[in-house]
Amino acid sequence: xxxxxxxxxxxxxxxxxxxxxxxxxxxxxxxxxxxxxxxxxxxxxxxxxxxxxxxxxxxxxxxxxxxxxxxxxxxxxxxxxxxxxxxxxxxxxxxxxxxxxxxxxxxxxxxxxxxxxxxxxxxxxxxxxxxxxxxxxxxxxxxxxxxxxxxxxxxxxxxxxxxxxxxxxxxxxxxxxxxxxxxxxxxxxxxxxxxxxxxxxxxxxxxxxxxxxxxxxxxxxxxxxxxxxxxxxxxxxxxxxxxxxxxxxxxxxxxxxxxxxxxxxxxxxxxxxxxxxxxxxxxxxxxxxxxxxxxxxxxxxxxxxxxxxxxxxxxxxxxxxxxxxxxxxxxxxxxxxxxxxxxxxxxxxxxxxxxxxxxxxxxxxxxxxxxxxxxxxxxxxxxxxxxxxxxxxxxxxxxxxxxxxxxxxxxxxxxxxxxxxxx
Ligand code: GLC
Numbered sequence: 001x002x003x004x005x006x007x008x009x010x011x012x013x014x015x016x017x018x019x020x021x022x023x024x025x026x027x028x029x030x031x032x033x034x035x036x037x038x039x040x041x042x043x044x045x046x047x048x049x050x051x052x053x054x055x056x057x058x059x060x061x062x063x064x065x066x067x068x069x070x071x072x073x074x075x076x077x078x079x080x081x082x083x084x085x086x087x088x089x090x091x092x093x094x095x096x097x098x099x100x101x102x103x104x105x106x107x108x109x110x111x112x113x114x115x116x117x118x119x120x121x122x123x124x125x126x127x128x129x130x131x132x133x134x135x136x137x138x139x140x141x142x143x144x145x146x147x148x149x150x151x152x153x154x155x156x157x158x159x160x161x162x163x164x165x166x167x168x169x170x171x172x173x174x175x176x177x178x179x180x181x182x183x184x185x186x187x188x189x190x191x192x193x194x195x196x197x198x199x200x201x202x203x204x205x206x207x208x209x210x211x212x213x214x215x216x217x218x219x220x221x222x223x224x225x226x227x228x229x230x231x232x233x234x235x236x237x238x239x240x241x242x243x244x245x246x247x248x249x250x251x252x253x254x255x256x257x258x259x260x261x262x263x264x265x266x267x268x269x270x271x272x273x274x275x276x277x278x279x280x281x282x283x284x285x286x287x288x289x290x291x292x293x294x295x296x297x298x299x300x301x302x303x304x305x306x307x308x309x310x311x312x313x314x315x316x317x318x319x320x321x322x323x324x325x326x327x328x329x330x331x332x333x334x335x336x337x338x339x340x341x342x343x344x345x346x347x348x349x350x351x352x353x354x355x356x357x358x359x360x361x362x363x364x365x366x367x368x369x370x371x372x373x374x375x376x377x378x379x380x381x382x383x384x385x386x387x388x389x390x391x392x393x394x395x396x397x398x399x400x401x402x403x404x405x406x407x408x409x410x411x412x413x414x415x416x417x418x419x420x421x422x423x
Pocket of ligand 1: 311312
């Protein structure tokens with residue numbers, strides 16, 4: 001108990017550091033739904049359960065059991081609504097296109113949307129999602145109760161449009177049963193370079209049954225932009241970042257088809273014990289427990305050399321939904337009580353601050369208290385901030401991928417990326 005309290009305090013301090021706010025956890029959110037009080041004795045027909053309204057939740061495929069578990073828990077918690085999860089691709093760019101097509105047509109097909117932090121602002125600006133300030137106020141919810149970075153990503157023109165589904169940050173996972181204690185300490189401190197990491201990946205590859213030194217996301221998609229954000233130390237050194245990333249791609253320590261690796265290929269390799277190092281998001285921690293052939297006991301996490309990219313997904317209500325109340329009720333549940341399920345069952349970082357100090361969350365998700373995780377939280381960086389983010393991101397990934405695959409010269413790639421960043 002003492003230990004849990006100690007860890008709770010430590011996590012609160014880390015969180016205060018991250019967000020620059022030192023407030024104590026706010027009181028729990030009110031219960032998700034309360035059935036209207038009956039004023040008269042119910043007749044036989046009134047006693048029959050009313051037909052539930054279906055709420056459609058458009059959310060990306062989840063490699064962990066968490067999304068299904070949170071939907072099931074909500075459906076079991078009340079009698080007014082049944083949430084149906086429309087399981088979409090978890091390629092962020094492709095999912096954006098899919099939802100955009102539906103929104104542009106003014107469709108009410110989806111009631112609640114899951115949106116990547118990099119495009120939620122665009123959806124708010126275009127008027128596709130409904131502001132939630134009044135709903136939050138009516139339910140006694142405050143912006144400060146949620147992950148600060150996630151809330152900012154869904155705030156447009158001084159209005160709040162979103163609540164966090166889950167915040168994300170890039171992490172280096174490594175096999176502490178293979179890496180020396182000295183190297184492990186260096187990694188956890190964050191005081192190492194990509195050249196150091198490459199040398200370690202080459203050195204340890206093949207040990208402990210591994211076939212690869214390191215896996216990461218270098219496919220032509222949004223994940224490559226996240227990885228390059230880290231290699232360029234938050235876009236402060238575009239040329240150096242590209243060169244270091246190409247060296248890693250060309251190294252025998254990474255798989256020959258690394259240019260086709262997204263998060264899925266990455267976690268498949270790491271959780272099955274095939275790689276010593278993997279760059280991935282917090283959900284991979286949960287996957288080691290749910291689907292891994294290695295155990296969490298042989299894994300540690302570290303910050304990335306140039307900082308850890310902030311990512312994450314947000315929940316918002318389709319402005320054209322005909323079920324605004326039910327959409328809000330579900331979204332509020334997922335973003336408050338549901339955060340415990342997301343963290344315990346999926347290894348996600350809670351977006352509802354009070355869950356950071358929840359004993360069940362801390363007990364089930366040991367990663368949150370690990371020094372390497374805390375160091376990563378303290379060194380987060382962001383993708384380019386742009387009013388036309390998807391164009392910027394497309395230009396960056398196209399130039400970077402062409403350079404990494406040997407189809408573009410370094411100077412041309414640097415110029416293209418620099419121009420995209422200035423746009
Ligand atoms: C994760 C992040 C998201 C990012 C994506 C890239 O889902 O949460 O922000 O865009 O990975 O693949």
